[in-house]
Amino acid sequence: MPARRFSGPPAASMAVMMEVVRPRANSEPMAKYGSIDFSPDETRLARALRLQAKPFSNLGLGEKQWLLPLLESPFAPPSISEEQEELCEKIRDPIVADKAELEWLSCSQELPAQLGTKTTRRFWNFFSLYRLIFAFTILANLFTTVLIAPITSITSSDAATAAAINLCVAILVRNEHVVNALFRLACTLKPSAPLSVRKVGGKVYSYGGFHSGCATSGSLWYLLFTILLGVDLRDPYKRSAFGFAVVTSVLLLIISLAAIPAFRVSHHNAFEAIHRYVGWFSVTLLWTQLSVSIATTNYLTGEPVGLLMVKSVLFWCLIIITLAIIYPWSRLRMRNVHVQVLSPRAALLHFDYKRMDVCQGIRITDSPLKETHSFATISKVGDEQGFRVLMSRAGNWTSDFIDNPPTRIWVKGAPIYGVMRVALMFKKVLVVATGSGIGPCLSFLESCPDHPMHVVWMGSDPRESYGDAIVNSVFEADSSACIVDTSKAGRGDITRLVHARYVESQSEAIVIISNAIVTRQVVSGLESRGIPVFGAIFDS
Known part of the structure; x- marks a missing residue:
């Protein structure tokens, strides 16, 4: 025919x-x-x-x-x-559900060759901005030491002061308001600013390098403080201080080892418990050690306790550290929540107590002393009060939450900005999500419908898993969105697909919200080709 x-x-x-x-x-x-x-x-x-x-x-x-x-x-x-x-x-049906079509879409644009040599690519792939910040923090401590005084003339008091300052910065940089201030500062860069500047500003989510760098430096300084105390134990007053220092040094070492990425990924609950309870106990020991030190100095010199406290850098640093630890707990509230179960795989949580800013997240839990879980929020359209949270089945806690939806849940701390916020810095952005990663993206898609964008979303049977309302929201934001049903079309080569959509949509940058493996694959695969890509890091 x-x-x-x-x-x-x-x-x-x-x-x-x-x-x-x-x-x-x-x-x-x-x-x-x-x-x-x-x-x-x-x-x-x-x-x-x-x-x-x-x-x-x-x-x-x-x-x-x-x-x-x-x-x-x-x-x-x-x-x-x-x-x-x-x-x-x-x-x-606009959803891609055919392997041949997914392959066609992925191969519609030729993937360019990677820049540089294999050695240089490995070098820059390892030395991410997060690790560069970490290295900068360590070197800054070293250079400061060399400039201020020879290493042989450092006293135990100097080491204690350096340890206190570093640990104070490490904890402060994790405070929600400090993080939000960093994001607001970075997002003051307008789309008209040079792309090279915005590419660096877009990596603002690498602030974790300051946390780990200062925490490591603080632990090393405290270890030096312990060693210097142990050099001369003939003074009976130093013996008690040395005992406290040894125990605190061991606790700081345990916290540092638990923060190693391999351990925190495989034993996340243990990592959280160690960071919380061992950290609290360490701060308590530091307060005890400071109290003993001030009491001893007061006994030997007769100098007023109040004056000794005001003159102590450790005292002020401990005040800041303690307040930073208490602050999220001061905002712990039990909130009403309506859980809309979309499917056995996902649920949509509805809160009505406040309106969230674009691309903010919250921490929720049913057991505040045990664990907390971070989720991106989706503000309601218009002036309506409240927000939503998209949750997918990804572990024991979320599985139990979806199977047995509660009516009230604990919300801890203040809302905090996430990676998706950096999309506002670019003239046109390609938004890439897999699975429930579309949740953080929806905050941007629904709140900024006039911002030029193109969307790529890959998930297993999106309509069945997340419902027509979520899928339709994506198409309302981008009528030519590329949604792939991985249960029928497979996963394909996501790096090629993202590159093809990036070229054809003429986007300026890419923001991806996915799991650690896919995020690293896409970010490293496209950054090595000179394309601006932004995605969460998982070793901070």
């Missing part, structure tokens, strides 16, 4: 029943051709078309976009067969 052709633009004429048309990379539909006018609904539908049937698997995006409106127009040829009509019904 000869192929039947439909008239259209020269680049988009097509054969319906024969796989003879070569793929094209056209991504923008035309509004008119000849005397055929498309309504807004037809145009939006055409832009979202994704073929799921074999006879159409080789058609380019531009050709796909023309097919349905032509078939529905009064200029269409005589009646088509039931088989052809069934195929046209299949292409109405």
Whole structure:
């Protein structure tokens, strides 16, 4: 049977029943051709078309976009067969659910060669901004020591002061308001600023390098303090201080070892418990040690206790550390929550006690002393009070939450900005998400609908897992969004897919919200090709 052709633009004429048309990379539909006018609904539908049937698997995006409106127009040829009509019904769903089409989309743009040599790529892949900040913090401590005094002339008091300052900074940089201030400062960079500057500012989420760098430096300084105390134990007053110092040094070592990425990933609950309880006990020991030291000095010199405290750097640092630890607990509240179970895989949590800013997250828990879990929030559209949280089944805690939804839940601390916030710094951004990673993205998509963007979302049966409302929200923000059903189309080469959509959408930068493996794969794969990519880090 000869192929039947439909008239259209020269680049988009097509054969319906024969796989003879070569793929094209056209991504923008035309509004008119000849005397055929498309309504807004037809145009939006055409832009979202994704073929799921074999006879159409080789058609380019531009050709796909023309097919349905032509078939529905009064200029269409005589009646088509039931088989052809069934195929046209299949292409109405814009979700990619075919392996051949996913491969076509991924290969529509050639992936450029990586920059530099294999050695230089490994070097820069290892020395991320997070690790550079960590190294800078360690070196800054070393250089300060060399500049101020020779290493041989450092006293135990100097070491204690350095340890206190570093530990104070390490804890402060984790405070929600400090983090929010860093994000606000970075986001003062407008899209008109040089891209090279915005690429560095977009890495603001690497602030964890200051935390780990200062915590490591503080622990090393405290170890030096302990050693200097132990050099001369003939003074009976130093013996008690040395005992406290040894115990505190061991506790700081335990906290540092528990923070090693391999351990914190495989034993996250243990990591949280060690950081919390061992940290609290360490601070208590430091207060005790300071009290003993001040009491001893007062006994020997007669100097007033109040004056000794005011003159002590350790005293002021401990005040700040203690307040920073207490602050999130002072904001611990039991909140009402309505849990909308979308599917056995996911749930949507509705809170009504306040309105959240764009791309903020909260920490929730049913057992505050045991563990907390961070989730991105989705502000309600308009002036309506409240926000939502998208949760997927990803462990024992979330599984129990979805299976047995509560009506009240603890919310701890202040809202905090997340990685998605940096999208505001770019003229047009490609938003990439996998699974429930679409939750943090929806905060940006719904709150900033006028910001130029393109969306790529990969998940297992998105409509079944997350519901039509979530899927429709994505298409409302970006009518040409690329949503992939991985249960049918597979995962494919996500790096190639993201690059192809980046080129075709003419985006300036990419922000990805996914798990650690996929995030590292996409970020390293595209950054090595000179493309600005931003994604959460998992070793801070």
